[in-house]
Amino acid sequence: MSDASKLGFDTLQIHAGSAPDPATGARQTPIYQTTAFVFRDADHAAKLFNLQEVGYIYSRLTNPTVAVLQERVATLEGGVGAVCCSSGHAAQIMALFPLMGPGKNVVVSTRLYGGSITQFSQTIKRFGWSASFVDFDDLGAVEAAIDDDTRAIFCESIANPGGYITDLDAIAKIADAAGLPLIVDNTTASPYLCRPIEHGATLVVHSLTKFLTGNGTVTGGCVVDSGKFDWSASDKFPSLSAPEPAYHGLTFHETFGPMAFTFHGIAIGLRDLGMTLNPQAAHYTLLGIETLSLRMQRHCENAMRLATWLQTHPAVAEVTYAGLGSSPYHDRVARICPKGASSLFTIRLKDGYDACVKLVDSLDLFSHVANLGDSRSLVIHSASTTHRQLTEEQQVAAGAGPDVVRFSVGLEDAEDLIADLDQALAKASA
Template sequence: MSDRLPGFSTLAVHAGAQPDPTTGARATPIYQTTSFVFNDADHAASLFGLQAFGNIYTRIGNPTNAVLEERVAALEGGTAALAVASGHAAQVVVLQQLLQPGDEFIAARKLYGGSINQFTHAFKSFGWNVVWADPDDVASFERAVTPRTRAIFIESIANPAGSITDIEAISTVARKAGVPLIVDNTLASPYLIRPIDHGADIVVHSLTKFLGGHGNSLGGIIVDAGTFDWSTGGKYPMLSEPRPEYHGIRLQETFGNFAFAIACRVLGLRDLGPALSPFNAFMILTGIETLPLRMQKHCDNAKAVAEFLAGHSAVASVNYAGLASDKYNQLARKYAPKGAGAVFTFSLKGGYDAGVSLVSKLQLFSHLANVGDTRSLVIHPASTTHSQLDDAAKTKSGAGPDVVRLSIGIEDKEDLIADLEQALGA
């Protein structure tokens, strides 16, 4: 192959993978093993001392997972990646490297309900404190910065509302504060948005969603952009200070622009243990091969369904950035010109009861708590994914009582519209 940089679709199929050197197998094998044999005692010592790269134990790394990591890093334009058991696990491992007890991170208020719950409640037991900001008001992030701030966290396309976040503007705030910008890119996937190109320092995904794409495997991933100086002001001792468990190595000095990914592996995954199954890695790799084809179909279908709903008498409003009338349409044109994603919400004139009723009447849409499947999905967030929030918090996060969330699949759009039409008519 020439020296030209491969295109996105080529990377989605080939990045990180080679024919198996032993068997010649073209598809990446599932290395379903717990452990790996060392060449000799010196080889084992060098692996454990971070003096050489290689396989030790599947909790820390696995050849199948390594192909997945290299592929997603290539698609996102990062220097390295680490695959873990779920998107939630990715968030825990990332923040463990950045925060000490008593530290703070700023998060956009429009987030997946599970993330809001994790940040608000679960992280309290670690002594990590979240400060909320409004993604529609960039100045609110700047006002939230304190001497204890260690990171800013946003979603590129917010779940459930489907709103587009101004990544570059918030990146400017993060740079001024001297902290990394973390972007959850789950709903966009790198096919639509590459946050690193717009100033993100760390990207996370729930691989369970669009990257895997088939609703069959849990997974999460962390991508290191290699852009942040971890020696900044002594804020990040996990990376800048000598690590006693590795004979005094300073990870930033030793590993340079992929030091954060190494820290997540050898300080986070090693000790917290949320390892991704090699079988799930294999399934997600297979899904990624068709990511460009699926995402374009997802987006085309979503726009058609949103246009139908916008004209229906039972619908009060549609929140889809791909509509010319939507408040986020200009941001969608800037950040996601190929499509505004496949997840969006709409509000029913009948309120909470109408939302609950609608999901029970749909036949082709599956009523379940997931997004990013080949199948079209529906949920009423206020009674499910965001039910732990009070009404005010639900509304602020884009999941008010009258809101229904759709994740549009790759079926024929005419069939999806017909299903919605019969359910709304009923």
């Protein structure tokens, strides 16, 4: 393929990482549904296991179909490499795994998906890790939360559920000053709307399940490495800067340079955690990415139409969509997400919790599911579902209070969606 740096996004989303199959000439990337791969000879096998040669050993580690997806997502994000895994939650653990250790902490935004809040506030404690939750609009609070045991800063580019846009440039400056990697979950934006590496992110994580696949068929995750962080600048990241006993003292950063994190993610992360993405799921995601730009344009257009209509509805107290001029995050759209503010936003109903439940139950075209980024329009009452495990204070801080309903606007005719909302709101406020 031609030099990727000279090709446009629409071209790369179709061609990056792929070529006609050398054995058959198949133009679409085949599904390599195999567990293992035959070695040429004993010497070839030894070199692969010693990380002296790149190739395929076992599909828990590497697979040709998954490899194409990794290169495509990395290219679209402007990274040097990527590691795909079984889900977005797996990607978050994979991103932290080489960085953390017992007693270490990560500074995270309060505006996160409810499952991520639980993962950071509860689950990672079992590894001896901890998280400090901070409002990332308060830059002083972010700086104050960093201590000698902090090993990363984590946020979402466009936060789920409210569609809030994080000032990535400002957070990246804080991370750089502290000598810490910035990890950005770019699921809601996708690389079409936002490229966090261009704003200073070290690592980008995705739930492939959402916009990248775009059709609600598979679960998957991905960690993209910018290749720009100096893992040897301090002694904070020994997994990457110190000799690795499992590979006879090999030092990942010294050996692999900008690709150190990516190789560690495969050789250690996938080897030992086993959070593998299956090749059929990778194939579906590759198909979805081919139309990413077209879908995101329509998602954003429809979301703007619906948000504009909803902000004038008498039953609605507030609409959080950053694309609206009334949003406090509107000024960040042009700088962080210049092609649109995504399809995700929330509304707050004047009649509270019960009205939210009635609204969800009264919609016809909107599917009531715990997902986002589908071609279909989706709705959920986060306080009673995805954020149910949180306290009301945590729900409000995350933008998922009891009187809030979240929408992921799909690709349908906008007038049909508005008509569905109109009848459902009438029933909810009756």
